[in-house]
Amino acid sequence: MTVSRGRRPGAPDTRAEVLTAARTSFAEKGFRGTTIRAVASAAGVDPALVHHYFGTKDDLFVAALQIPVDPREILAPVVAAGPDGAGERLLRTLLSVWDDPELQPGLVALARSLVSDDSASLVRDGFIPVVIGPVLASLVRDRPEVRIPLVASQIIGLVVARYVVALPPLALMPAEDVVARVGPTIQRYLTGDLP
Amino acid sequence: MTVSRGRRPGAPDTRAEVLTAARTSFAEKGFRGTTIRAVASAAGVDPALVHHYFGTKDDLFVAALQIPVDPREILAPVVAAGPDGAGERLLRTLLSVWDDPELQPGLVALARSLVSDDSASLVRDGFIPVVIGPVLASLVRDRPEVRIPLVASQIIGLVVARYVVALPPLALMPAEDVVARVGPTIQRYLTGDLP
DNA sequence: GACGTTTTTCATCATGTGTTGAATTGTGCT
DNA sequence: AGCACAATTCAACACATGATGAAAAACGTC
Numbered sequence A, B: 001m002t003v004s005r006g007r008r009p010g011a012p013d014t015r016a017e018v019l020t021a022a023r024t025s026f027a028e029k030g031f032r033g034t035t036i037r038a039v040a041s042a043a044g045v046d047p048a049l050v051h052h053y054f055g056t057k058d059d060l061f062v063a064a065l066q067i068p069v070d071p072r073e074i075l076a077p078v079v080a081a082g083p084d085g086a087g088e089r090l091l092r093t094l095l096s097v098w099d100d101p102e103l104q105p106g107l108v109a110l111a112r113s114l115v116s117d118d119s120a121s122l123v124r125d126g127f128i129p130v131v132i133g134p135v136l137a138s139l140v141r142d143r144p145e146v147r148i149p150l151v152a153s154q155i156i157g158l159v160v161a162r163y164v165v166a167l168p169p170l171a172l173m174p175a176e177d178v179v180a181r182v183g184p185t186i187q188r189y190l191t192g193d194l195p
Numbered sequence C: 001g002a003c004g005t006t007t008t009t010c011a012t013c014a015t016g017t018g019t020t021g022a023a024t025t026g027t028g029c030t
Numbered sequence D: 001a002g003c004a005c006a007a008t009t010c011a012a013c014a015c016a017t018g019a020t021g022a023a024a025a026a027c028g029t030c
Helices: A014-033 A036-042 A047-053 A057-065 A071-080 A086-098 A104-116 A120-137 A144-164 A175-191 B014-033 B036-042 B047-053 B057-065 B071-080 B086-099 B104-116 B120-137 B144-164 B175-191
Strands: none
Touching: A014 A036, A014 A047, A014 A057, A014 A104, A014 B014, A036 A047, A036 A057, A057 A104, A071 A086, A071 A120, A086 A104, A086 A144, A086 A175, A104 A144, A104 B104, A120 A144, A144 A175, A144 B144, A144 B175, A175 B144, A175 B175, B014 B036, B014 B047, B014 B057, B014 B104, B036 B047, B036 B057, B057 B104, B071 B086, B071 B120, B086 B104, B086 B144, B086 B175, B104 B144, B120 B144, B144 B175
């Protein structure tokens, strides 16, 4: 047998392999669609090892989501530069984060779980009003309760289409093209004339 | 015992109750999140009855999705009226369908399953290019491969935000306000000047 | 009223899943 | 060399789920 019990020789970083296997599985199949056994098998490892490193499945999920990105921090410079051209700047930072191959799987997993696994209330009552709301509020000309959801709708659509569903024409479009084409929409929602 | 075996007296349309229970569960929890037992219990019925009426769980799902709406048919008048004001007309038709309380649960269930349960390829390779693509193609000024995904992104975002996640400010916004505010975005993606 | 049909439940099976505890093997320290 | 510790697997439990087949109760028809 090449497979045996007990510790393997060498110093393979099995823990990291398990973690990235979990990350991609969560990104592709969502929380419910991901099974501990599948993650273990993708990492070439026994299911019990997954539990040994990261306790329960929920723990594994939050471990997989660890995204070292604080939206408020990232968006601070965008806000600081004022409302002029904010649409394009906002999009540019957004895309630079989401296009980072290091961060993408975690972010997609997060997005997918927010839309699908009925933590919808988390987006609805937590993320948007608490995190995104205040940031955008200072960029908006007036009536934030009208403008912010419009901005959110275009951003959600962009993220879902480009990263979650991965519509080819959008997924392959260079970031700067997206910025140039969608930017004016965001700008109009932020400061344009709206009925 | 008030509960007994065998057929109940009266002529209750149990089949219909099971179907609507399934529809709302699929809409709220998605395919994987919906269990036959939960549907049965919501309909006040034994799980076996669900199988008796609709065979397997997949069968139940397609039965619950039956949406008597052919997008091409519904969009025909929008297309026929030409590109002028097409953005607003497109949105108005879209919202009238999605706001119909008769159709909404089925549509939300469909949307959620498309985003979450890795039938993403169905949207990516089937729905958009085959159904929506040709319809929009005749409204677009040029470069459909650039414009159609942009339209799709705004529409997907609107649907996800207003119906799937149900962001309150968007979910409660009168349809005509949405049309007036988002319409110009769609119009610009269809016929405006784009880099 | 008898009888076939439809509706409904019960009991049960097979399967997949999250999780646990014991056992085995390698590594590093003294 | 010896020993504590970490890494890894095996075997198994408890549970939920989708599915099935037989039995019971009401209905419709002759």
